[in-house]
Amino acid sequence: MSFSFPSYHNLPPFYTLQPNLETQTKQLEMWGSLVQSYCRFNKITHFPVGDMLSNDLFHNKSISRQVTIDMARAIIDFMVSHGTAQWEGKEKLRATIVLRTLDDWADIIYNWAYRVGNVGTVVTAFELLESDESKNEEFYKMDRALFRRVMGVLEKQGKARLFNAGDESKEGVKFVEK
Amino acid sequence: MRRGVGVGAFQNQARFTQTLAATGAAIQKTQMETVQRQMSTFKDNLEDFARKHREQINSVPEFRARFNQMCKTMGADPLASNKSFWAKILGIGEFYTDLGIQIVDICYTSRATDGGLLEMSELLRRLRNMRGKNAHAVSQDDVVRAIDKLELLEGGFKVVEFAGRTLVQSIPADLTDDQTSVMKACGTKAYTTLDELAAETGWPESRCMAALDSLMNGGMVWVDDGGKQREYWMMALTAMGEA
Known part of the structure; x- marks a missing residue:
């Protein structure tokens, strides 16, 4: 299944940064949320801006329109100012996209544990993130560093305890009924 | 006698x-x-x-x-x-009151992309999405009636006809004659260029620019610089606002 673009993705002026500032803000907002849902769908956390220019997200061959590097940077800048992305370095070559907030992830993972009956038991990080059991879940193959931060949120909420944090092979979590 | x-x-x-x-x-x-x-x-x-x-x-x-x-x-x-x-x-x-509220909601949300002009067919499509499958079906006639009621509130809601298209206007100010001419020049393809507009209206370039600028400032026109000549897109005619 491929990502289905919204109808405005086929609109030529969407690819020109609008001179009217009010319109431009709206446009960047639309692009920002499109980049975020595209990355969420394709599990892209590290977003190489230059390489993405030839991707179907920024390059719409059917209408021969393409986002320029400057405009792509403006989109990411807008996302950074709204907390949905961070630049990885001053050169602005690559950005980390926030697919979900930590709170979102915490809810998603805890709800999953509750649904499959993992509350009250210990689950290894491998089982949780890389086994068949979670193959169809959004957090499947989640970045471990991000995983630890999400677990931090659940620990604070009293919903989970993390074991052997930092040791990739032994890392585990116990979900607590709350 | x-x-x-x-x-x-x-x-x-x-x-x-x-x-x-x-x-x-x-x-x-x-x-x-x-x-x-x-x-x-x-x-x-x-x-x-x-x-x-x-x-x-x-x-x-x-x-x-x-x-x-x-x-x-x-x-x-x-x-x-x-x-x-x-x-x-x-x-x-109640049916029309609810419908009115939904119309206001949709028109205000899309105002940032279309400047307050939305095509009727697009409004109907979004209304159907918003109301869901189980709600009573809504026709153009219902929308017109609901908007008639909204007009009493003087919020600038009205149904307008342009070059064979029915649009719902959610801004208090009416389009000027020049702006309406631009809209007509955009026709079915939804955009025009400076040359095309000048040819169609017979106006000098300055007058064309003034009309286009005013529509851009109102958020009704977006520009596309990806072609040979700058294209001015009338967003209300694209039916491509937010999905």
């Missing part, structure tokens, strides 16, 4: 006139009563009809449109008040 016209004849004449007036009044009274009776019968029938077909009136847009027409013909307005008989029977006032 011929008798002249006497006093009696005058008296007869006066009596006759009096009788005539009295009879006339009586006839008029009877006629009035008949009409009133007919009207009241008609109203009763209409109410019976409304009760009997309540479900269809609420769920079938064509049926509702006809019913509204019928009510209008006899001076009954089912939308006039929420407390009216009609509102009680049909919940019809």
